[in-house]
Amino acid sequence: MDTHLHSRELIIITSYPPQGTVHSKDTVGVASYTKNTVLALQKAIDNHSSTSRITILAETLKGQEASYDEGNVHIQRVWKRKTFFVFNSLLNHILTRKNSNKILIEFELSMFGGLISLIQFPLFLLILRLFNKEVYLVLHQVIEDIGEFSGHINVQKTSLSAKLLNVCIKIFYSSTMRLVKKVIVFEEVLKEKILQFTKRPVTVIPHGVETFTEELNTARHQNIKVNNDFVILCFGFLAWYKGTDWIISEFEKFLEKNPQLPLKLVLAGGPNPNHQDKLFYQDYVKDIHSKTKKFPEKIVVTGFVAEEEIAEYFQAADIIVLPYRILMSSSGPLSIALSFHKPFLISEILKPILQTYDSKESLKNNNLTPEDISFPLSGNELFNKIQNISQNQDTLHSLTTFSSELAKKRSFNSIVEQYYKELELK
Numbered sequence: 001m002d003t004h005l006h007s008r009e010l011i012i013i014t015s016y017p018p019q020g021t022v023h024s025k026d027t028v029g030v031a032s033y034t035k036n037t038v039l040a041l042q043k044a045i046d047n048h049s050s051t052s053r054i055t056i057l058a059e060t061l062k063g064q065e066a067s068y069d070e071g072n073v074h075i076q077r078v079w080k081r082k083t084f085f086v087f088n089s090l091l092n093h094i095l096t097r098k099n100s101n102k103i104l105i106e107f108e109l110s111m112f113g114g115l116i117s118l119i120q121f122p123l124f125l126l127i128l129r130l131f132n133k134e135v136y137l138v139l140h141q142v143i144e145d146i147g148e149f150s151g152h153i154n155v156q157k158t159s160l161s162a163k164l165l166n167v168c169i170k171i172f173y174s175s176t177m178r179l180v181k182k183v184i185v186f187e188e189v190l191k192e193k194i195l196q197f198t199k200r201p202v203t204v205i206p207h208g209v210e211t212f213t214e215e216l217n218t219a220r221h222q223n224i225k226v227n228n229d230f231v232i233l234c235f236g237f238l239a240w241y242k243g244t245d246w247i248i249s250e251f252e253k254f255l256e257k258n259p260q261l262p263l264k265l266v267l268a269g270g271p272n273p274n275h276q277d278k279l280f281y282q283d284y285v286k287d288i289h290s291k292t293k294k295f296p297e298k299i300v301v302t303g304f305v306a307e308e309e310i311a312e313y314f315q316a317a318d319i320i321v322l323p324y325r326i327l328m329s330s331s332g333p334l335s336i337a338l339s340f341h342k343p344f345l346i347s348e349i350l351k352p353i354l355q356t357y358d359s360k361e362s363l364k365n366n367n368l369t370p371e372d373i374s375f376p377l378s379g380n381e382l383f384n385k386i387q388n389i390s391q392n393q394d395t396l397h398s399l400t401t402f403s404s405e406l407a408k409k410r411s412f413n414s415i416v417e418q419y420y421k422e423l424e425l426k
Contacts, residue, residue, distance in 0.1 A: 008052045009099050010423065012038065013090060014106035016058035016075060019068060022210070023307040026061055028237070028274055029332040030108040030140050036210050037106075040416035042072050045425060052425045055100070057093055082113035087124040095131055103133050104423065108140045110274040118172060125179035135180040136423055141329040142185065142193045143169060148326050151240040173197035182422060186330030189352035203422055206356060207330035208412035209338045212311050224316035229264040230390040233317035233342075235305070235333040237272035238288055243323030243347065245284070246377060248291045248299060254383040255295055261387065263298070268313045270304035310336065319386060319399075320344040323377065327352060338407040343399030345385065348374050362405040366398045373399070 015031040017024040023032045038054055045052050056075040060066070067076050079089040094100065109118065128135055143149055146165040147157035155161050177183060177198030185191050186207040194202055225231050232251075238244045244267060251265050267288070275281040292299040305313060314320075320337040324347050331353075337344045346353070354363065354370045363369065372395075375382040389395050408414075 008050075008102075008425075009097060010052050010054050010102050010104060010425065011057060011094060011097070011100050012054060012104045012106065013057050015108070015111050016056050016077075018061055018064055019070065019075070021307055023310065025270065025304040025306075026273060027059075028108065028111070028272065030106050030111060032210075033140070033208070033332065034106045036208055036412045037416065037419065038073055039071075040208070040412040041419055043413070044416050044420045046072070048420065048425070050425055057090060079112070081111075082117075084116060086112050086117055087120050090124070091127060094128070094133070101133055102136070102423065102425075103128065104136045104138065106138045106140065109143070122172065122175040122179060125176060129179050136182045136184065137176070137180045138184045139190070139194065140186075142190045143328050144193055144196075149241065149328070151325070170197065184419075184422065187327075187353050188355055189327065190329070203418075204356075205415055205418045205422070206358065206410045207332070207335045208415045209335050209407045209410040210412065212314075212336075212339055224266060224313060226264070228262045230262055230319075230386070231317045232263060232265045232386060233268060233313060233320050234266070234323070235268045235313065235320065235336060237269050238267070238285055238301075239272060240284060241324060241326045241328070243325050243377065244288055245291070246325070247321065247323045247382075248288065250380060250382060251299060252291070252294055254380050255298055257380075258383075258387075263383070263386065263390070265299045266313065266317070267292075267299070267301045268305045269302070311340070314340040314342060317342060318396075319389065321382070321386075322346045322350060323375075323382070324350050325377065335410070338403050338410065341400060341404040341407055343389070343396060343403055344373070345382065346374050348376050350374070358406060358409045362402050362409070365405060366402045368398055368402055373402075 012034065014034040015027045017027050017031045017035055022035045038056065042054055045054070054073045056073060057079065058075060058077050060077045060080050064077055066078075069075070076093065078093050079086045094103065112121070125135060146155060146162050146169060150157045150162060155165065173194065174197045177194070177200050180200060183194060183198065183200055183202045184205055185194060185202060186205065188204055191202045191204050234242075234244065234247060236242060247265065248267070271281070271285050289301055292301055302313075314336060320333065320342050322331055322334055322344065324331070327349050331350070334344060334346070351370050351374045353359070354373065375385055389399070
């Protein structure tokens, strides 16, 4: 029996970064998001004089202890990705804890592994329900049609495989939603999508905005922003659905016509650890690097950005761009852009994320419209817009102020009260 049992224990099942860090190349976005949520949630628990305690059941990581504390949060690394018995390991730890009826699962589709883990997930939830566990599910992604996602998983849109996977998606969401108490998503548009599959309560809690305290490394900052470069930053793991290849191709076309313009594209990120063992993804990453060779001083791919370097890239950037092909989740890189109060542009497919109340209010406050912040994935409208912004300080100021306002409204310390309420912590 765990010596860290508490009178009321909230168990969180999630990917989680190594001890003492928030961002890691060995974990994906869900890990840093959860770490920030947990830090704020534990503070809220303490402020409310709650008797609840947080225990994290995370994946095993090389070089990490199996069990340790970070402040008042207890971390146990008990499950291994891409193993058939991943949920057995979790059940062994959960079902022996009599004071742990409340379970929060931060869920990303590839977090536990591939298709086998997705098939087992509803059964795992069913067992938890049979043992009277209350499960709160945070969906970091919602996928309606696998055809839209085809380039990311190497499946043809109209193939039999895509059709079968769409049937599986419906079965997966319908069965999963029936077995949990509440569902949490980050955007209103994701709530609309998931309500097709469930009558369970679905709550929207905006993606939190992290606070960075790293000091600026002047030398590294100057290497990113050379002379009068107007730096365009795309941050995060390289991915088809994020439009990494698209923005390189479009920027090259723009540079061929406008080689004299002081624009620089920085792709700050490396391969996604969930997919880097797949041959088609390895080919995709190789293609990304080969595409940059034509303009090596204008297009830079950095590889994985360590946590202590994140601040330099965002502080050196003049604008953040998210050329996503699919809206299946809230954007972690966008939340970091807000952390640094940076102006940003999003592809038209992401425009629905501007329909939240706080976004509408901040747009109105700054005399902006969704069209001012978005661009189509066709032609050179993106770079024409960036060129205009770079030459118009008033527009740049409005975009920056909009980002700053959203950041204040979405700080983790602000949104965590919603988690405290939804989880019914006392």
